[in-house]
Amino acid sequence: MKRTLIMFLFFGLAIPTFAQESETAPISQGDMLLIVLILVLIVALLILVIGMYVISIVRIILLEDKKQKAEAEGKVFDPSSEKSWWQKFQRSATDAVPIEKEETIMLDHDYDGIHELDNHLPPWWKWLFYGGIAWGIVYMLVYHVFDALPLQEEEYAIEMAAAKSAREELMASEGNNIDENTVEFSEEAEVLAKGKIIYDRDCAVCHAPEGQGLIGPNFTDNYWLHGGGIKDVFHTIKYGVPEKGMIPWQSKLSPSDIRDVASYVLTFVGTTPKNPPAPKGPEGEEYKPEAE
Numbered sequence: 199m200k201r202t203l204i205m206f207l208f209f210g211l212a213i214p215t216f217a218q219e220s221e222t223a224p225i226s227q228g229d230m231l232l233i234v235l236i237l238v239l240i241v242a243l244l245i246l247v248i249g250m251y252v253i254s255i256v257r258i259i260l261l262e263d264k265k266q267k268a269e270a271e272g273k274v275f276d277p278s279s280e281k282s283w284w285q286k287f288q289r290s291a292t293d294a295v296p297i298e299k300e301e302t303i304m305l306d307h308d309y310d311g312i313h314e315l316d317n318h319l320p321p322w323w324k325w326l327f328y329g330g331i332a333w334g335i336v337y338m339l340v341y342h343v344f345d346a347l348p349l350q351e352e353e354y355a356i357e358m359a360a361a362k363s364a365r366e367e368l369m370a371s372e373g374n375n376i377d378e379n380t381v382e383f384s385e386e387a388e389v390l391a392k393g394k395i396i397y398d399r400d401c402a403v404c405h406a407p408e409g410q411g412l413i414g415p416n417f418t419d420n421y422w423l424h425g426g427g428i429k430d431v432f433h434t435i436k437y438g439v440p441e442k443g444m445i446p447w448q449s450k451l452s453p454s455d456i457r458d459v460a461s462y463v464l465t466f467v468g469t470t471p472k473n474p475p476a477p478k479g480p481e482g483e484e485y486k487p488e489a490e
């Protein structure tokens with residue numbers, strides 16, 4: 199008993215220490231909820247243990263009381279005939295026939311000395327069965343007759359819709375609501391660095407690492423098939439030119455990613471790549487910003 203109590207105390211003390219350790223980093227609401235839940239659980243367990251302890255003491259006192267009363271009336275008191283609530287519960291839950299009375303339910307068969315007892319179905323099992331039926335009826339009424347709660351498929355659709363709107367909100371809040379009409383060229387080192395990462399990963403295979411062009415056209419001169427302004431380039435990357443082998447990237451890159459890589463692409467204009475030295479020749483028309 200003492201040991202369990204000490205263990206619970208130990209856990210109870212350990213949890214606040216956890217909380218203190220992570221104080222440097224702000225605890226998220228989810229973590230906070232978890233800690234509170236664990237504390238509540240510990241307290242509940244403690245109360246349960248103490249409660250059971252108290253009950254067992256009360257039982258001993260009651261037995262002692264009964265014994266004294268029986269002795270006062272001159273009767274013999276047999277404490278083993280007093281069943282604890284747990285024994286009573288077990289008896290009523292299993293409906294088991296005590297071993298000494300097993301002969302009364304013994305069936306006639308005898309298979310190599312193995313006998314069969316005609317026990318009742320255990321009530322706990324029957325409670326589950328009846329409970330299952332009751333639950334089935336409630337379930338059918340709630341989900342199929344009154345349509346009070348959404349079915350799994352509807353739940354899925356609702357969650358997807360919520361996630362979609364959350365995503366839209368997030369994108370809007372992160373400046374990800376950039377499109378081909380609002381995009382602007384950015385010279386910021388951070389933007390260009392991110393653009394380079396995306397370019398090296400997704401684009402260099404076809405446009406070559408220094409923009410000299412390979413399967414796709416080169417970016418080092420001012421000649422463009424689809425326009426050389428930031429808005430044109432953004433548009434080409436976003437929607438692609440699928441029939442010519444340029445994939446649309448809108449499902450793979452976020453709008454701000456496309457802005458970053460488009461800005462990076464434009465930094466190739468006017469450069470002289472070293473490896474391989476000769477850029478792929480001009481394709482398309484020369485881009486003149488004033489014509490925009």
Ligand code: HEC
Nearest residue numbers: 400401404413414415422423424425431434439442443444
């Ligand atoms: C599978 C090969 C391939 C990949 C990968 C690829 N492109 Fe292209 N890209 C092409 C081809 C081919 C064209 C030419 C389309 C045409 O002829 O109209 C092109 C055209 C372009 C153009 C228009 C050029 C112009 O002259 O107007 C831009 C801008 C561009 N790509 C950027 C990118 C970026 C940025 C990425 C990476 C996110 C990328 N591409 C990935 C093949 C590719």
